[in-house]
Amino acid sequence: MIDIRLVRDDTEAIKAALGRRGIDPADIDRLVALDAQARSSIGARDEVRARIKAISKEVGAARRDGDTARAEALSEESRDAGERERELDVTATDIQDQVRSILLVLPNLPSADAPDGAGPEDNVVARSWPEVAPVYGDHQRVPHWEVGAALGLLDMERGAKLSGSMFPLYRGMGARLVRALESFALDRHADAYEEIRPPTLVLTETMVSTGHLPKFEEDAYHLERDDLWAIPTAEVPLTSMWRGDILDEADLPLRLTAGTSCYRREAGSAGRDTRGLLRVHEFEKVELFAYSTPDQAAAEHEAMVARAEDLLQALGLQYRVLDLCAGDIGLSAARTFDLEVYSPGVDMWLEVSSVSWCSDYQARRANIRYRPEEGKGPVFVHTLNGSALAWARIWAALVETGRQDDGSVVLPDVLAPYLGGRTVVDAPG
């Protein structure tokens, strides 16, 4: 959530900032009006409450003095006030809920540094790696689902048999590659990030804290019987680890990493990129996550992007970094860099990481604060998250990039320790 006080006190600036994301200024005016209404109704209710408390004290005093008649009269007055209080409370609560439900779907304020633009076409390519684009041979122009099927690494048909389409099933070296990638990434960040293995089914509140609910309910798997949600990213449980808590400044930045399965219904993208591993309902991902002070956030964000890039460089995959424009940044983020890997078999740039600085947007939802060493009360932390790569698409890019003339696949040397020393997947026959 953004700070309602900012909306109240600096309405025009908020309209301008959210206007960059396509929010209608009239919506903000409506919110401001509703907020004013909420505050006045809270005031009216609290006045009556104060009256009731005062009367109750007098009743107690009258009882002690044995003045039953006076106690009765006061009780009667308080009963009437109680009725009014209930009515006023219903009104106040209702209006407050309306304000909150608007705030919950209102996106974060974009960073001033984020480029202008309305959609994906306006994103800016910040840099590419390697500087000189590689040249790919014909043997690399084979899509990973064909390579995977031929070498017995990937069996999409059997995955669909078990769970429906877009649920991959890896086999043999293909399965081991997924495991290797996860270990590789977690080990790579062990120097600065605490490894977490969180639950992957979470409460509604946990999903609301990151911004995945209520707005994107259609994208999430929900287990109705137990009212639990399957996480779309480890960012969800990691954000809520300190939900409702107040951290010490000395604890920050607090860095966490987790490898989990991620579940996405992909409701809005039916029919698009459905081949192979381009878009799947379940995939593995290693996430980097940090809570920081506002001052630390920019450096933390940069460092996180560098770490994601480091993984791609270590794997030898061609990629580019996109600075997302205001119109394309996700709900909770103020600024986001996407990493896209080039996959020669499908001849596409595949998004494999999204590194976001969410300022205090999620922290306000989740009520996560810290006590500054200098100064007054607790303030909201900033949250940052980034994929230390999503392995389904990396898997695809590795298999396509590594395909040799003879049909075999050569995997990066850095993975050798995780693959039992063997980085070659032989062609059949």
Add this chain to the structure above:
RNA sequence: GGAAGGGUGGCAGAGCGGACUAAUGCGCACGCCUCGAAAGCGUGUGAGGUGAAAGCCUCCGGGGGUUCGAAUCCCCCCCCUUCCGCCA
């Protein structure tokens, strides 16, 4: 799943219908003392909302109820501990 006991401020822990404005201890901050420190003594120490301020209101796991008045009584739910059952 069954039984019992619990969930109170940063922590420990008392309170079990009206002075709760939540005791007390620890911790923390400041002061006194000291060459300096420890000890000791003193003072102060939760969060949120609203308001120019004084103040007012909310929060004792969550929700609902009883009452003039609820941390305290009743109902439902969640979580923790122990025991039993079941289970990878």
